[in-house]
Every structure is written in structure tokens, then in C-alpha cells.
Amino acid sequence: MTMKTRAWVMMKPGKLELQELEVPKVAEDAALLKVEACGVCGTDKHAYLGRIRTASFPFIPGHEILGTIVEVGKSANEKMAVVGGGPLKEGDRVAIAPPALPCGRCWYCLHMPQRPSFCLNRMAYGLISTTNSPGLWGGFADYIYLHHRTWAFKLPDKMAMEKAILVEPMATGLRAVERAHNPGESFMGHGYGVGSSAMVLGTGPIGLMVIAALRTTGANLIIAQDLLQSRLEMAKGMGADLTVDGKLPLDQRLQQVQDATSGAGPDLVIEAAGVPIAFQEALAFVRRGGKLIEMGHFTDPGAIEINPFIICFKDVDIHGSWAYPPVFFERALSVLSRTTIPVEKIVTHKLPLANLPKAMDLAGGEGVGKIVIQP
Numbered sequence: 001m002t003m004k005t006r007a008w009v010m011m012k013p014g015k016l017e018l019q020e021l022e023v024p025k026v027a028e029d030a031a032l033l034k035v036e037a038c039g040v041c042g043t044d045k046h047a048y049l050g051r052i053r054t055a056s057f058p059f060i061p062g063h064e065i066l067g068t069i070v071e072v073g074k075s076a077n078e079k080m081a082v083v084g085g086g087p088l089k090e091g092d093r094v095a096i097a098p099p100a101l102p103c104g105r106c107w108y109c110l111h112m113p114q115r116p117s118f119c120l121n122r123m124a125y126g127l128i129s130t131t132n133s134p135g136l137w138g139g140f141a142d143y144i145y146l147h148h149r150t151w152a153f154k155l156p157d158k159m160a161m162e163k164a165i166l167v168e169p170m171a172t173g174l175r176a177v178e179r180a181h182n183p184g185e186s187f188m189g190h191g192y193g194v195g196s197s198a199m200v201l202g203t204g205p206i207g208l209m210v211i212a213a214l215r216t217t218g219a220n221l222i223i224a225q226d227l228l229q230s231r232l233e234m235a236k237g238m239g240a241d242l243t244v245d246g247k248l249p250l251d252q253r254l255q256q257v258q259d260a261t262s263g264a265g266p267d268l269v270i271e272a273a274g275v276p277i278a279f280q281e282a283l284a285f286v287r288r289g290g291k292l293i294e295m296g297h298f299t300d301p302g303a304i305e306i307n308p309f310i311i312c313f314k315d316v317d318i319h320g321s322w323a324y325p326p327v328f329f330e331r332a333l334s335v336l337s338r339t340t341i342p343v344e345k346i347v348t349h350k351l352p353l354a355n356l357p358k359a360m361d362l363a364g365g366e367g368v369g370k371i372v373i374q375p
Contacts, residue, residue, distance in 0.1 A: 007141035013050030038139030039064030060138025063126030084154025162344035173209030175324035194218035202273025215239030276304035
């Protein structure tokens, strides 16, 4: 008897269809995962709104994936990257890193193997077209097919879903904070290190994970800015020392931040809002000789005017943070396992699979943190 699965297929921007699809036979180098939960990411909503130019419609969205292995091909463990002890087997509870193993052949794989996210043949769960057989490549479904280039991370025993579902956002946050550590001349007081001051613009789930990562890595002062009061309250819970209402005039906000940083501005500013004006403001907030990390613009919402004189005058380091090496999942799971920060409180909504359209509407709203879909 052929097994069926429900799956939400994004046919085009603004159009989601709940379809019943066949679960294919598992190839020798593949596996099948029963989805336990899949987080709703800002990227999912951006795709829904048509803001991802490279999206390959139609596709099954959802890339923050937890689940249980129900079938493993004979040679899957020879091809996949399995982290967490022992080979992949039926019954294992795992988190799946969205990016695939790099191809190992393109220019970036040959010349910059330490940056696997640059692979020209990069595949990422939640964005692969259903026309690419067998098509079950996204987490908003009952089952997901795991191809031979998969990264699978075994979850710590008894880790609650509310923590485990944050492994992908935490990996993103850790990557941005690690980007802030280097390069830079530490003897000149550049950038970020233990005891530094930091500011995060945008306290959605990713920004909140950045705050938790900053707290974990020894920041002295953490400032958070957002337009929504509910998110600023969450930021306090993650470790923010000072919150700034993004609706206030910029000059008032600048004064508030400078008052908290001896008139200089933060050593580090991380833009996690994904709104062009937030990058402009980040450049205004950061101190001279400091560091600015741009991580929010994973999609392209447009441009903003920048005065190059400010960059030169401030002698500021500006770095992009694009995704993460998948192995960061291991670090993220370690942090989530050991932290005393109540990160699980970021999960504010748990909805059944049928309610994904409602989740898309809720995402980014007042009182909404991480939304989780549970088939």
C-alpha cells in the first residue's frame, strides 16, 4: 500500500495549497523523516510575499525541521553527514540543517571550502522545487525525504521541542556573533569581545537568538531595539540590559544609546531586522572604530541611501553574515542544552499543519515570537 503525506506547496507568491502526495520509495543513499515540528521563519513569509527572487516555485516551504527517522537506505550513512554519535538509524530524533553538503567541485568549494554556504550547487530544504524528484523537500508536511547530501544532527536526550526547534535560529545567531569577533585589531579596541557593548536592531526570533548568543559569549551591555513592545519584553528575557523603542525619533534613540555607552556608541551593532532603514540606523549607532554586522537582509526588500563619509569617518568594520556552516548546528545544540536563559519562551504559538496560512498571517505581529507547526 502506497503511503501518503500532506504537504503545503507554495505554488507562487501568495498561493499555498495543501496537497496529498505519495511518499516515494527510499533510495539506498537516502532516508525518510517523520516531521515532529517545523518552525515558521521570516524567510518563509518573505517567499510567500514574493520577496525571494531566486525561489523555485512550486516548492514545499519550511526549513527549521525536527523529526524522527522512519527509514534509512543501506548506504545513507556513507553519504550523509550524521553528527551526534553513531550511524543514523530508525527511531533517531534529529534536527536537519537546511543547507546540503557542498558539492566539492565548484570554484568556491575548491578555493574556499571553509565557506560551504558559497557553494554554487547549494541546495536548501524548504526552497527546493517539487519538480526536483521526489519533491518532498520541505518541513511543512507529515514526512520529508532526506537526500544523500543531508546534514542530520541527533538531538540530546529528552531535549524539549521548544528548545530543539530553535537550533536553526541559534546557529544563525551564533554565526553573526562569531563574525563580529574577527577580523579586527583587538589591541586597538576594535569590534567585539568579552566585556564589549552590543546593540541588536530587530528582536524577532533571530534577533532574540543573537541576544542570547551575545549573553553567552560575555557581552557586558546588550541593547535591543524594536518597534513592538512585546518583542522588547522577550529581549529582556533573553538577556538585553536596555531596550529602545524604535518608534521614537532617531535623535532621541541615539541619545539614549550614547548615554548608556559613555557617549561613544556600542562596540558592536548587529542589524537583524531586515529593513533597509535599520542598516542606515545601525551605521548611526555604532561607535567610531566599532563593528557592524549585517545579517537581516537575507532577502532583498530594497535600498537605502548611505553617506560613505560616515563609514570613512567612523573607521568602522562592516561585515555581512550569510547563513552559517551547517556544523554550527552542533554548537547551537550545545548552547541550547546548557544555557540557563529561558529560550523556550520564544515559542509563542504551536499550530497544526492545516493552520499554516494562519501562521503566515500571524508571523511578525505583536505578541508573536516563534511559531511552530506540528503535523
